[in-house]
Amino acid sequence: MKYVEQMRIHRDMSVGQLVAEMNKCGVLGAGRLARATDIMREMFRDKDYTIFLALAGPMIPGGLRSVIGTLIDEGYVHAIVTSGANIVHDVIEGLGFKGVKGSFLVDDANLRKEGIGRVGDIFLEQDGFMALEKKMYQVFNSLIQERREKVSIRELVFELGKALDDEDSLLKKASEHNIPVFSPGLLDSMIGLHLWTFNQLKKLQLDSLSDLTELSDIVFEAKKVGAIILGGGLPKHHVLGANILREGVDAAVQVTLDRPEGGSLSGAYLEEGISWKKVKTEKKLETVIGDATIVFPIMVAAALEKLDSSAQVKKRRIH
Secondary structure (H helix, E strand, O other): OOOOOOOOOOOOOOHHHHHHHHHHHOOHHHHHHHHHHHHHHHHHHOOOEEEEEEEOOOOHHHHHHHHHHHHHHOOOOOEEEEOHHHHHHHHHHHOOOOOEEOOOOOOHHHHHHOOEEEEOOEEEEHHHHHHHHHHHHHHHHHOOHHHHOOEOHHHHHHHHHHOOOOOOOHHHHHHHOOOOEEOOOOOOOHHHHHHHHHHHHOOOOEOHHHHHHHHHHHHHHOOEEEEEEEOOHHHHHHHHHHHHHHOOEOEEEEEEOOOOOOOOOOOOOHHHHHOOOOEOOHHHEEEEEOOHHHHHHHHHHHHHHHOOOOHHHOOOOOO
């Protein structure tokens, strides 16, 4: 019988020490966060893991850009599956347009008149989206005609990353480190609209099946697969669904605010994936109910704190 231990804090304690206290407690949200951190740390430490990062929701404008960038730079993420919106926001930040701290309690009609769009309490200037359109047309036009007739989404995102000058851009980091970025829902973003308008004048055809071929190659070649899932939706399913080809992922953690009662994939606990052969075992799974902009930086800081120097030089890439 294991008893719940009360968490203890002290001045100057590290993030890792705080999460260790949550682990001693071991129950409710604290216990889940600590167990998820342990699973993620194991993925980082074990070089046999190919790690997918799934991103849904406003992770870039919500402040996680540099946190994720650190994982890319240090070799702890080997493939990314993201919503189109996070690609849009990374490009806009890369062009010098940052989100503005706003409020949930605001007159949205006035924001519209001022040329400002709102994501929660984040204000985004429409000038940034105009700059995005210009940059996208530059990238589209830079593709030779032969490639325009058949380009995968992953290849298009790779070219977009190369075209950015911002060293903090996730897309630029991914292109430099040869980290594939998949975005199955890219059309459901402003970039999708730019693709359509460009195609009215010049032919540009996306080849989504090539993305699935490359994704399946990664899955088949992996010794072990780990998944870190922020949010849910299409990126979550794209990662787990692809791993049906190998009887499921070996380990996974997710951070979500969605609930399971409605039967949605975003709110489903990872254990549900065992029945679909998307997940192999419940022993290395954890779902944390919480805001990823709060939970994920804590998990990453605590996970990296305990890694020894040899694990910190992982630097394994997919080629």
